[in-house]
Amino acid sequence: MGEPNKMLPGTAVEEYFTSLSNWGRWGGDDRRGTLNLITPAVRREAVRSVRSGVAVSLARDIDPVTPDPLHSGMATVERKTDVREVERALGVKMRWDAFADHIVIAPHGGNAHLDGLAHYSWDDKYYNGFDADATTVDGGAVDLAVHHAADGLITRGVLLDIAGLFGVEYVERGYAVTPADLEAAEARQGVTVRAGDALLIHTGNAAAILAHGPLNRGNGDHGPLDNAQTGLDASALPFLWERDVAIMGADGTHDVQPPQYSDLNFARPIHSVCLVALGLWLMDNLDLTELAARCADNQQWDFLFTANPWRFVGSTSSPLNPVAIL
Template sequence: MTEINSPDTDTDTVVGYFDTLSNWGRWGEDDRLGTLNLITPDKRREAAALIQEGISLSLSRDIDPQDADPLHTGIAVVQRFMQIGEVSHYVGKDGSRFDSITDYVGIAAHGSNTHLDGLAHYSWDGRMYNGYVVDDDVSSIQGSKKLSVSDAHQGIVSRGVLLDIPALHDVPWLEPGHPITIAELDEAEQRQGVTVGSGDVVLVHTGHVARTLQHGVERDPGLGLAKEPGLHASCLPWLRERDIAALGSDAIQDVQPSGFPDLSLLRPIHTVGLVALGLWLIDNVELRQLVETCRTRNRYEFFFAMLPWRLKGVTSSATNPVAIL
């Protein structure tokens, strides 16, 4: 793997983040919401006040059974089975003037589709967020008994902030494997005239979706993983300091390769973020229309709303977040 770490973000430092950045117990021993606790009623009212034009933009990619893995993640599966003639099947074609069509849809939770990562998605040394034990709380039959995307059933409704990183470099997209640094996050804030604060949903634009759809995927020769731009592990203290409620990107948050030879740190933003911070992640967000709209208006904050499925015991939910300006 390419070494991209500075001396203060070596393996020991990042592993130490599980302790130094931990939110375990911050909201109680039984807490299952993690950073969603930071979205207060006042925060929602603040977000609602950002609606000025009433423009609503979907931030989700299409889920297409005919093209289930356009980003070449290797794990996206979408199945659709149609049953045509539900009524006539039971009563006969002469029994009713109307008929219905039903279907079954199966989706691999983590893949090319826009999806929310719940807090049971990753573990470290056998423990998930807030100390819940994997062996005690997760089974193939019952799923995750203590942590689930259904815990976010009140919705993730807050102030959204877009950080446009390609604009800093005057490029349409970041190159695969580009590690985003704290300096770039700070520069994006300054350039755009916004400041990320407690309870915000931060969306980091990398251009990965646009580049992949146009040029295909580029793979790291070592592990064979898709090379993607994303946050470097050194950004984790920034995420904790700003106390954001959720982090989204048009990639998977983590730069790939991560720059760490230890496979345990293959995706440190995911691992430390989910397990230690209790930070909810939104992968493969569709940002192209939002980026164009924000650039045209020179406005990078908006009302953000996402309503995950109330699926019990699962680690992810396909979702259609919206930004309203």
């Protein structure tokens, strides 16, 4: 396994909010952030990544019986099914009938989901300077909701297989993936992350938790943040900015847990800097196990990436079923 970079001080992470900022890059009223990098030309080029036409889902079933398979402690899924609506309404059994659902779901949890740009704030500001105080319990995120991704997330996808790089089924939980690891994976796989890409990072984190359950590595002071997960080292943030990544997904929550920093203001540097400074949309808790295996078998690490979030006004997130087409 690679040698991790010396951990950056919190002050260096704080400087990223300025040095890696995309505020104003696409105009002062922009609400799409790095999705602006997915141009028609990028989409046309992404189609060239399709070789076999095989499609692979990057999510797991949303199951009300076991709603939080990754033990995030935050997921809520409830489903109630209205059975035989016509018979109940008319009082007469018909040859045809209807069945319908009422569903309650908290996307920010153990299921695959998209983090919108209003999911995180820093010093009371969202991406592009929008005021976090404008978000309310009833009104939701009035400025940066997920409906701004209404055109879908359709671009070239690249999988960087960090587990494969280290020759393991899953990287040790709590390991922080460095920019050197990302570059080594590119070299090993013969692929380069480029502007407008959906970058997917496979560490085997989800597979480890599903197989063996959560692993507590902290002292209990940080609550759910003590459950060990692999994630990106904060020093990898310039890599994302320099490569102009449009969307990033991982088989975890991107940030190393337990936190790298004792100052919990920096407990989630990847989420905070990506969503607030870069305007980079994140996809948490993807299932990348099958995709990694198929990519390795085919020696094909780029593909057409597709995902269509809800056009949900005011929502900071959306459940997601991303699909890679090889």
